[in-house]
Amino acid sequence: MPPSSTAARLAEHVDRLGHEHPPIDLASVDFTVHRPGELENRYGHVLDYMARVELEVDRNVLELTTLLPDPPDIDRRFYAEVWRPQEVQHGLILDELQVRLGRPPAEPDLTTIGAKMRVLGALAHLDAVQDVCRMLYYLTGAATERSAVLAYNLLHDGLVDLGETAIVRTVVAPIRRQEPGHYAFYRLSAEGLWAELSGWQRWLVRRLRSLSFAPVGAGTLRQRADFGEVMRRLEVDRPEEFAEQVSRVERDLLWAHRQGLRVPAYVARAFREAVELAR
Numbered sequence: 001m002p003p004s005s006t007a008a009r010l011a012e013h014v015d016r017l018g019h020e021h022p023p024i025d026l027a028s029v030d031f032t033v034h035r036p037g038e039l040e041n042r043y044g045h046v047l048d049y050m051a052r053v054e055l056e057v058d059r060n061v062l063e064l065t066t067l068l069p070d071p072p073d074i075d076r077r078f079y080a081e082v083w084r085p086q087e088v089q090h091g092l093i094l095d096e097l098q099v100r101l102g103r104p105p106a107e108p109d110l111t112t113i114g115a116k117m118r119v120l121g122a123l124a125h126l127d128a129v130q131d132v133c134r135m136l137y138y139l140t141g142a143a144t145e146r147s148a149v150l151a152y153n154l155l156h157d158g159l160v161d162l163g164e165t166a167i168v169r170t171v172v173a174p175i176r177r178q179e180p181g182h183y184a185f186y187r188l189s190a191e192g193l194w195a196e197l198s199g200w201q202r203w204l205v206r207r208l209r210s211l212s213f214a215p216v217g218a219g220t221l222r223q224r225a226d227f228g229e230v231m232r233r234l235e236v237d238r239p240e241e242f243a244e245q246v247s248r249v250e251r252d253l254l255w256a257h258r259q260g261l262r263v264p265a266y267v268a269r270a271f272r273e274a275v276e277l278a279r
Contacts, residue, residue: 006192010074010185017181018082023089024174031100032166039164040101042233046155047098048106049230053217054091055108057084066113066121067133075134078185086182090175097171114219116212128201135193135205136212141186142249143267144216145179150245152176154234187249194253206254210266215246215274224270228278231271243271 033039061084068075095106124130156172197205218224236242240263244251247267255261 006188007072007074010078010188010192013181013185013188014074014078014082017078017178017185021082021086021178021181023085024093024178026089026093026096028170028174029093029096030166030170031097033101034163036101039159039162039167040098040103042162043155043158044098044101044103045226046151046230046233047094047101048103049217049226050151050155051091051094051098051106052108054087054094055106056110056217057087057091059108059110059112062111063113063117064137066117067124067137068130069121069125070130071134075137075189083182083185086178090178093171093175097167128198131193131197132201132204132208135190135197135201136208138186138190138193139205139209139250139254142183142190143213143246145183145186146246146248147216148179149176149183150242151230151234152179154236158234190249190253202254209250209254210264213264213266213270215270218270218274221277224274225277228274228276231275232278239271239275240268243267246271 061079064071064079091106091108099105120129120133124133152172152175156168156176159168159172194202215224215227218227231239231242244263247263250267251261251264255264
């Protein structure tokens, strides 16, 4: 369990997220597009990737129940009552937009759970191992949500340039307002738990994280290439700066003893590989 002060802050944060940011109502969305061909050509791939990742939260919940057999109540409340309903709506809205642009609907994987995760989940019945798994969950969540914040900011600015005001106002702006709250939950949770871990647990977190890190939604080589293409379409001309912002939480926690480290090597390598695969 998180320390009482952290638990109280998390509970207040989750309550506020649920109250202030209900899932976006599909009926509130204005799908008016002025230049569908140009929008599809420039951002169709981005919309498809984002829609797939957002819709795969149902599989993410399955992974969480495998990885964390007995999570703190606040974690369960966050992912079941706040995070999942919001993210599913993001995916449905983005998918509806791309279908209206003439693209096929996203094809999310909603059921696959890898063998390595099943093994780790079996070991997580030991409290000390479950704390390691929780830390990995928080780090993954922080990197994922920070990636989303950056990507939606870039998409927002690109759509403004295209003059697609309805999509900006009723799709991207509402979605990007919700993502920072998710990031804050993971960051606060990670900071609180890291302070409680023993030396061997911290070593294991570092080791497992360095072996398992991948950009959001990029579990296969094809998906990593797709992620690299998303970065190209969003005009991320400095992937190393993008990687630095994505990995800030784990850099500051896991690797604080290595002063001057801007990006963990495994993060820089993953983003570099995605760009190369896209090329």
